[in-house]
Amino acid sequence: MAILEPIRGGYYLWKYIPSLAAAIIFILVFLVMTALISQRMFRTKTWFCVPFAIGGLFEFAGYCARVSAHSKTGKIIPYAVQNVFxxxxxxxxxxxxxxxLSRIIRGIRADHHSLIQPRKLTRTFVTGDVLSFVVQGGAAGLMVTGKNAKIGEGIVVAGLLVQTIMFGLFAVTAVVFNRRIRHSPTTESSSSSVPWQKSMRMLYIVSALIMARSLFRVVEYAMGNDGYPLMNEWTLYIFDSVPMFAVMVVYYLWYPFWIAPQKLEVAIPLV
Incomplete structure (x- = not known):
């Protein structure tokens, strides 16, 4: 029978025994969605979706670690792996x-409607996201010891705030572009064979879900290790696991096939 155990020094990594059933359910759903999205990515050669597929693998690995942690609450590695991934x-x-978004803009030849040039748009937001990734990843390692837990929580909040701010700026860029292209459409945007509006709706939905999840995480870590969210497992599943599963489902259902390089047939490189 699983019991709550401390690590050396009497510090408890967990405030509850991780649910085995819940973790197994999300192992399965993230594995299935990652496989489906990867299959579409390889079939359509939409290689810009590689990070998305890797993100699905991260989620899968994280919940595998939670299964391991169910009976090893006094072990650092399962806790650290699930936390980071x-x-x-x-x-x-x-x-x-x-x-x-960058490829949508360039695919309908609407560069002039974007607040940021499409080439720079990708670099700007991906750079911010990588910064958030590095900060959160580094901080998560500090949270496995009682002495550094508070410092780690603070740094994680900073990384999540960077991610949230970047998503806010991204949302503004997307909304402004959408309004401009509707007011002054290009020839390509008027074509019925280019489902760019469906792709924009997909981006709005998944962005809103990730933004809401990031805000939850900010609140979670800002409240500290003794705050309600980190003391109660259900908050993780309702405000993180379920929304991220929904992100993968929406992305799969409205997968952006049409912005594969071979379909756009553009002369400029889509990077």
């Missing part, structure tokens, strides 16, 4: 989302 998965989703 579940925390960082959405940052990888964001990379593909940023690149997706």
């Amino acid at each position: 579940i925390l960082l998965g959405p940052a990888l989703f964001a990379v593909s989302i940023y690149m997706c």
Whole structure:
């Protein structure tokens, strides 16, 4: 029978025994969604979706670690692995989302409607996301010891705030672009064979879900190790696991096939 155990020094990594059933359910759903998205990515050669697929693998690995932690609450490695991988998965989703907007803009020849040039748009937001990724990843390691837990929580909050701010700026860029292109459409945007509006709706939905999840994480870590969210496992599943599963489902259902390089047939490199 699983029991709550401390690590050396009497510090408890967990405030509860991780649910075995819940972790297994999300292992399965993230594995299935990652496989489905990867299959579409390879079939359509939409390689900008590679970070998204890796994000799905991060989620899968994180919940595998939670299964291991169920009977090893006094072990550092399962706790650290699940903490890092579940925390960082959405940052990888964001990379593909940023690149997706850039390709939509260039695919309908609407560069002049974007607040940031599409080439710079990808670099700007991906750079911010990588910064958030590095900060959160480094801080998550500090949280496995009682002495550094508070410092780690503070740094994680900083990384999540960077991610949230970048998503806010991304949302503004997407909304402004959408309004401009509707007011002054290009020839390509008027074509019925280019489903760019469906792709924009997909970006709005997944971005809102990731933004809400990031805000939850900010509150979670800001409240500290003794705060309600970190003391109660259900908050993780309702405000992180379920939204990230929904992100993968929406992305799969409205997968941006049409912005594969071979379909756009553009002369400029889509990077």
